[in-house]
Amino acid sequence: MSKRDYYEILGISKDASQDELRQAHRRLVRKLHPDVNKAEDASSQFSEVQEAYDVLSDSEKRAQYDRFGHSDMGAGQPGPQGGGAPWSDVDPETFESVFGDFFKGAGGGRAGGGFDAAGFSGQGRRARQAAPRRGSDLRHQLDITFLVAARGGTETLRLTSHGGGEEKIEVRIPAGVQDGATLRVRGKGGSGSAGGPDGDIRLKLKVGPHPWYRRDGLDLMMDVPISITESALGVTVELPLLAGSATLRIPPGTGSGVKLRMSGKGITDAKGVSGDFLAVVSVVGPKSLSEEDQASLSEIGQRLDDPRRSLPWSESFES
Structure with missing residues (x-):
C-alpha cells in the first residue's frame, strides 16, 4: 500500500513555512487527542500525522523527501512509541500550548502530574541560527x-x-x-x-549484472565453453570485448578452470589504466553419443594415461 503524501496529511502546501507547519501540527494534535476525539482510528491517524511532522520539521529529512519522496526515506520513519501512549513524541512547545489547559489546577499554570513541557519529551527545542547555513547533502x-x-x-x-x-x-x-x-x-x-x-x-x-561478463577490479572475465575434442586438440575462438572482438588460441590439453589472459583487453578507467581479459575455460562433455562414437572414445581412452594415477590418494585403492 502506497504511503500518503506528508504535505497532504498535514493539509499544507509544499512551500509552507515552519510556522505554518507547526500550526497545522498543533491543530491536528488537538483534533486527535483522546479527550476530544473518541474515534477508534484516532490513534492511527495521529501516528500518521506525527510521522509526517517528524520528517517535514527536520530540514535535512524534508529536503530528502522533497527530492526523492518516500523511496529514499528508508524503511519508514518511526512513529509514536507503543505502550498505549502515542502522544509521547509531541514536542514540548506543542504539548504545552495544546494540552496545558487540560492539566491546569493540579499544579499551577503548567501541566500537572509531572508532565511539564520539558519533562514530557525530555528535550527542548533547538535554537534557530540566523547565520548563513549550507544546505544538507x-x-x-x-x-x-x-x-x-x-x-x-x-x-x-x-x-x-x-x-x-x-x-x-x-x-x-x-x-x-x-x-x-x-x-x-x-x-x-x-x-x-x-x-x-x-x-x-x-x-x-x-x-547490475551482465549476462556473460563479470569483473575483478579492471579485469574482465568471461566463461568460454569448449568441447572435449577442442580440449584435446586445441581450438581458436573469437571472443567479444567491450570494444570489438579478439581471437584467442586455446592450446591442446586445456582443461576446465584454466584462465587464459589477454593483456590490456579488460576495462579501461577514466585515468587510462587498463585491466586484462580473462577467458575461463569450461570443458563440456557430450550429452549423448552413438555406439560407434562410444567405441571410438573408449579405444582412445585405453591408449591414454590415467590422469589420476600420479595422485597421492590413488594409492589408497591399491591392494
Whole structure:
C-alpha cells in the first residue's frame, strides 16, 4: 500500500513555512487527542500525522523527501512509541500550548502530574541560527548497467523540484567505476538558509549484472565453453570485448578452470589504466553419443594415461 503524501496529511502546501507547519501540527494534535476525539482510528491517524511532522520539521529529512519522496526515506520513519501512549513524541512547545489547559489546577499554570513541557519529551527545542547555513547533502542510490560502469556514460537523474515539478540532471559516469562507488552532484541537495549555499547530492552507484561478463577490479572475465575434442586438440575462438572482438588460441590439453589472459583487453578507467581479459575455460562433455562414437572414445581412452594415477590418494585403492 502506497504511503500518503506528508504535505497532504498535514493539509499544507509544499512551500509552507515552519510556522505554518507547526500550526497545522498543533491543530491536528488537538483534533486527535483522546479527550476530544473518541474515534477508534484516532490513534492511527495521529501516528500518521506525527510521522509526517517528524520528517517535514527536520530540514535535512524534508529536503530528502522533497527530492526523492518516500523511496529514499528508508524503511519508514518511526512513529509514536507503543505502550498505549502515542502522544509521547509531541514536542514540548506543542504539548504545552495544546494540552496545558487540560492539566491546569493540579499544579499551577503548567501541566500537572509531572508532565511539564520539558519533562514530557525530555528535550527542548533547538535554537534557530540566523547565520548563513549550507544546505544538507542528500543521499540517493543510482542503478546503472554493467556496461555503463565499465565503459562510462551518462545517466538521467530525475528530481522533484521544490515547486513540485520534475527536474532532470545528466550525471556523467566515469569509465571503470565499481559497485558502491559514490559520485557527487554539486549544488543540487538541500536548500541553504539565510544566504548559505545549497548542499550536494551524493549518489551511491548500484551496478547490475551482465549476462556473460563479470569483473575483478579492471579485469574482465568471461566463461568460454569448449568441447572435449577442442580440449584435446586445441581450438581458436573469437571472443567479444567491450570494444570489438579478439581471437584467442586455446592450446591442446586445456582443461576446465584454466584462465587464459589477454593483456590490456579488460576495462579501461577514466585515468587510462587498463585491466586484462580473462577467458575461463569450461570443458563440456557430450550429452549423448552413438555406439560407434562410444567405441571410438573408449579405444582412445585405453591408449591414454590415467590422469589420476600420479595422485597421492590413488594409492589408497591399491591392494
